[in-house]
Amino acid sequence: MVKLSIIILTYNSSHYIKECVASIFSFYSREMEKGEFELIIFDNASSDDTIEILKNIKDDYRDVKVFRNEKNLGFAGGMNKAVLHSNGKLILFINSDTVVNDRNIIRMVNLMEMDEKIGVLGGQMLDSKGIKELSAGRFYNLMNVFLLAVGFERIANVRFSPEKNEDVDFVSGGFMMVRKDVFISVGEFDENFFMYVEDMELCFNIKKSGFKIMFYPYAKIKHHKHGSSSRSFAVVNIYKGILYFYRKHKSRRSYFMVKSLLEVKASVAIFIGIITQNDYLKQTYRRSLEVLKHESFKVGL
Incomplete structure (x- = not known):
């Protein structure tokens, strides 16, 4: 057995x-x-x-x-x-x-x-x-x-x-x-x-x-951490995952609060990326904002 x-x-x-x-x-x-x-x-x-x-x-x-x-x-x-x-x-x-x-x-x-x-x-x-x-x-x-x-x-x-x-x-x-x-x-x-x-x-x-x-x-x-994904890929999919988790398991109010918090974090990261000329921050968190917008579309916003 x-x-x-x-x-x-x-x-x-x-x-x-x-x-x-x-x-x-x-x-x-x-x-x-x-x-x-x-x-x-x-x-x-x-x-x-x-x-x-x-x-x-x-x-x-x-x-x-x-x-x-x-x-x-x-x-x-x-x-x-x-x-x-x-x-x-x-x-x-x-x-x-x-x-x-x-x-x-x-x-x-x-x-x-x-x-x-x-x-x-x-x-x-x-x-x-x-x-x-x-x-x-x-x-x-x-x-x-x-x-x-x-x-x-x-x-x-x-x-x-x-x-x-x-x-x-x-x-x-x-x-x-x-x-x-x-x-x-x-x-x-x-x-x-x-x-x-x-x-x-x-x-x-x-x-x-x-x-x-x-x-x-x-x-x-x-x-070894030689995984199949990049750091940017991880950030974007963690954002997507957290928001989907809240959409599936939590109240609508909690969902929108989490979405707003993640949008603030992404916007601040993009601003810092622009100021410091950090392409990683700009590209990663712009993609994260796109993901958040896509999730909003799924709930009819």
Whole structure:
């Protein structure tokens, strides 16, 4: 019986996917051989030589399941499709640009098996220097969005990494274990989130269903941060994701308050970009304002 399906989504991941897979088998080859763990790699229409590397990986590790989509479905769509091919009771989503450091994923599995009220369990991601990344967080409330808008994101403390096992609002989708039946019952990842914020929204739905979201800092993976997106892409899609989250889950009044706060932040960033001749600020936040305008159109403004 398969206990855990490890799922990796690739998109132009040729520089790091081989190391990621090798690290998994270096610590969990025994579980793979026994059929307790399985590894699924789903490619999101890569345009580099990722597919050729995946063919080589398939030759080296026969038990790896490799699937390819003809279109980039984004993180949410790609992961949802990959889950369809899984057999485990538990799913572990990990980024393709990560390296497994230990056997503590087994402890995560054991913890999920012992406490059936845990719907999601997140682990600690480390950067290439071994410094903790902020791998858990709190849902974006109006105060947090306000602090984001006025430039005090650190004070908002939306993202953090507890030192011990702790109930949290959400964990990073880059190292997230979830019960498959719960994942499916709440509607999986919402594919309206192309990338970013979908992990928070999934945890929101699972928590609303009565399950706990837990952070487990003792399982660690190294994150190279050679991801599939640019910083500008991230900012734009985080803005889009926050606004969509509020449109879907919060009151109309809260939605418009958040939209206004994000517009102020983007406008100030553009002004600073003009004054300092910073093309990144100008281009990124002009695109963010376009996204906010598009979201307004969706609600009939």
